Amino acid sequence: MKILVTGAAGFIGSTLCEVLLEDPKVKVVGIDAFIGPTSEQITRRNIQSLLTHPRFSFFEENLLDIEWGAYLQGIDYVYHLAGIPGVRSSWGPEFQSYVKNNIDVTQRLLEASKHFPLKKFIYSSTSSVYGEKVGKVTEDAVPEPLSPYGITKLTGEYLCHVYRKSFGVPTVILRYFTVYGPRQRSDMAFHKFIKSLLEQKPIYIYGDGQQTRDFTYIRDCAVATASVIHATGVIGETINIGGKERASVLDVITILETLLNQKANVKFVSKAIGEPMHTWADISKAEMYLNYKPNVILKSGLENEFKYLQTIYKDL
Secondary structure (H helix, E strand, C coil), X not given: CEEEEECCCCHHHHHHHHHHCCCCXXXXXXXXXXXXXXXXXXXXXXXXXXXXXXXXXXXXXXXXXXXXXXXXXXXXXXXXXXXXXXXXXXXXXHHHHHXXXXXXXXXXXXXXHCCCCXXXXXXXXXXXXXXXXXXXXXXXXXXXXXXXXXXXXXXHHHXXXXXXXXXXXXXXXXXXXXXXXXXXXXXXXXXXXXXXXXXXXXXXXXXXXXXXXEEEEHHHHHHHHHHHHHCCCCCCCXXXXXXXXXXXXXXXXXXXXXXXXXXXXXXXXXXXXXXXXECCECCHHHHHHHCCCCCCCHHHHHHHHHHHHHHHHHHC
16 A cells, blocks of 8 residues: 655654554655745654655655656555645735645645546645634534635635546545644644743733634544545545644643643733634544544643653754
């Protein structure tokens, strides 16, 4: 079984590759361009152990002009995780980068994929496509993105649907809810909070800190994502991947203070534009189709991320 993973050096992509390779029948081809908010130095560390794996091949390519046909030959499954992430930086002139890397790249890969007998094409989307919702959100909720980033990811979803309906590309869409843990991107809240605590600098919180998220631990997310290749009846489906528990930003700060045994110097700033106040995933479909059972509680996941970042910033 041969699997192509775009964004293979990223936070989710590198962990997914490791989980996929736990199956001795799997070979993984990873592609990455090392773009995004996390420094290339840190991102390259994500795949250090993978580079010596006998069933892993890695290629550094610009996904905007890559010759996809050369890489899709013999591939059974495609995981398309590559793109530009982040809500706050998607406004203004930076939007063009989001359009190129989230929409144009997806269209080019789908266009190439229609010529190959893929078993599944799995597209990673985001809870940002939902916008502000009340209560648990099911996959049939009307998408109402609050940010340009969310719009680009939703556009990628629509491209998946039209290529499936028009050309039979066997697409599956996964919507991730606030993934955290070791290797988390440097622009994400937990990474920034822990780094500030390690450096004894202020933690800046957008709004009042009462906003809640459905936090998804990276290993749980990767296992769910990997399980799509064995799932039946999922082609054409959109599936939420959420976490084991929800919490507010202030709850998270309290947990981190306990873990690091120090008081945080919290500074409140204006609420971020484009971010919902609350997210909460209904994961019934993931439970049904993927046998998904998130296992890691928030405190344990935060402890693992803290230990990882301790090592990262000690070595840099």
